[in-house]
Amino acid sequence: MKVLIGLSGGVDSAVAAYLLLKEGYEVTGCFMRNWDAFANNDFLGNPTVNDNQCPQEKDYDDAKEVAKKLGIELLRVDFIKEYWDNVFSFFIEEYEHGRTPNPDILCNKYIKFDAFLKFAKEKGFDKIAMGHYAKKKEVNGIEYLEKCFDANKDQTYFLSQINEEQIKSCLFPLGDISKEEVRKIAHELKLESVMDKKDSTGVCFIGERNFREFLKNYIPAQKGNIIDIDTNKVIGTHKGVFYYTIGQHKGLGIGGISGETATGWFIVKKDAKNNILYVTRGDTQKYLMSNKCIVRKLNIINPNEVFPQEVGVKFRYRQKDHPARIEFKDDKIICTYDYYKAVTPGQEAVFYNKDGLLIASGTIDEVYRDEIRIDK
Numbered sequence: 001m002k003v004l005i006g007l008s009g010g011v012d013s014a015v016a017a018y019l020l021l022k023e024g025y026e027v028t029g030c031f032m033r034n035w036d037a038f039a040n041n042d043f044l045g046n047p048t049v050n051d052n053q054c055p056q057e058k059d060y061d062d063a064k065e066v067a068k069k070l071g072i073e074l075l076r077v078d079f080i081k082e083y084w085d086n087v088f089s090f091f092i093e094e095y096e097h098g099r100t101p102n103p104d105i106l107c108n109k110y111i112k113f114d115a116f117l118k119f120a121k122e123k124g125f126d127k128i129a130m131g132h133y134a135k136k137k138e139v140n141g142i143e144y145l146e147k148c149f150d151a152n153k154d155q156t157y158f159l160s161q162i163n164e165e166q167i168k169s170c171l172f173p174l175g176d177i178s179k180e181e182v183r184k185i186a187h188e189l190k191l192e193s194v195m196d197k198k199d200s201t202g203v204c205f206i207g208e209r210n211f212r213e214f215l216k217n218y219i220p221a222q223k224g225n226i227i228d229i230d231t232n233k234v235i236g237t238h239k240g241v242f243y244y245t246i247g248q249h250k251g252l253g254i255g256g257i258s259g260e261t262a263t264g265w266f267i268v269k270k271d272a273k274n275n276i277l278y279v280t281r282g283d284t285q286k287y288l289m290s291n292k293c294i295v296r297k298l299n300i301i302n303p304n305e306v307f308p309q310e311v312g313v314k315f316r317y318r319q320k321d322h323p324a325r326i327e328f329k330d331d332k333i334i335c336t337y338d339y340y341k342a343v344t345p346g347q348e349a350v351f352y353n354k355d356g357l358l359i360a361s362g363t364i365d366e367v368y369r370d371e372i373r374i375d376k
Contacts, residue, residue: 001025005129006032029072040084113166134155134175225276249264294368299362315348
């Protein structure tokens with residue numbers, strides 16, 4: 001079977017390629033370039049803008065070294081336009097509306113498991129593969145994503161918007177091993193370019209940025225009022241609603257109020273339309289706790305999934321599954337749960353059944369506490 005693996009220049013995809021070779025697959029690597037800093041006006045907040053070599057080219061060199069060591073061919077493809085049109089434009093649009101989207105989820109949906117998959121099929125490959133920490137499991141003819149062996153690295157949350165056809169088309173060689181084992185294998189293979197390379201962080205395919213400065217490249221800064229939600233008094237100014245997140249308590253720049261500092265203040269509400277941040281001091285429970293949300297832009301793996309259903313839900317990556325009940329109505333999921341803090345519109349709600357299979361996900365659109373909407 002011919003497999004095209006996304007070789008990123010990192011240790012995970014390198015070891016994934018090796019494991020596929022070990023299992024007898026005919027493996028080809030492919031490096032994806034999806035961001036052009038100069039063409040995309042990525043200057044503010046970019047710590048590498050004056051480097052002699054941009055990070056993507058360094059990653060490409062590392063991927064070439066891995067391919068050479070493993071004895072496989074390395075292709076290269078650019079999805080810069082697709083990334084801008086399907087991922088980044090939506091990402092900025094959501095920020096302009098005061099929401100906080102997850103670019104990694106969009107990246108997987110539209111680039112790694114769409115544009116890349118189409119490219120692989122055009123080149124005659126049977127499957128694609130990625131260095132994600134995830135597993136697959138077939139149940140009654142339907143292929144689901146399943147949490148991987150290394151619970152600390154599980155990435156099914158970020159894969160939650162890929163559909164069953166995309167799941168079927170992909171192999172996940174790292175599903176049954178730990179990150180420590182991946183590093184160990186890389187050392188044994190003497191993959192010097194990646195074996196001790198730190199994991200990539202920051203915005204998907206873009207990298208580390210001073211995020212507030214980075215956003216200024218695309219969304220003009222617009223100062224506005226910070227209002228104490230308890231007293232309705234203006235207590236400071238902000239640099240633009242979209243630069244802040246619900247629950248944030250650092251970097252607010254509120255000082256000089258009865259000799260108090262900013263550390264005790266928390267953002268509890270964003271009014272993007274009127275450019276206002278609402279904050280409270282100390283206890284945020286009554287403003288940030290919710291017990292119901294409406295989820296739209298759904299990806300339901302099995303079209304015959306049974307609702308209502310008791311599930312575990314993740315509202316953010318790395319959090320523990322929170323018990324919830326979901327029902328499907330009019331193209332939306334109504335999710336009810338015991339009180340939970342800072343469930344945020346624009347982020348993803350990911351649902352797992354009692355067997356740990358990812359059955360559905362979608363974008364959090366409305367948030368309620370005891371039937372009172374709290375995100376408006």
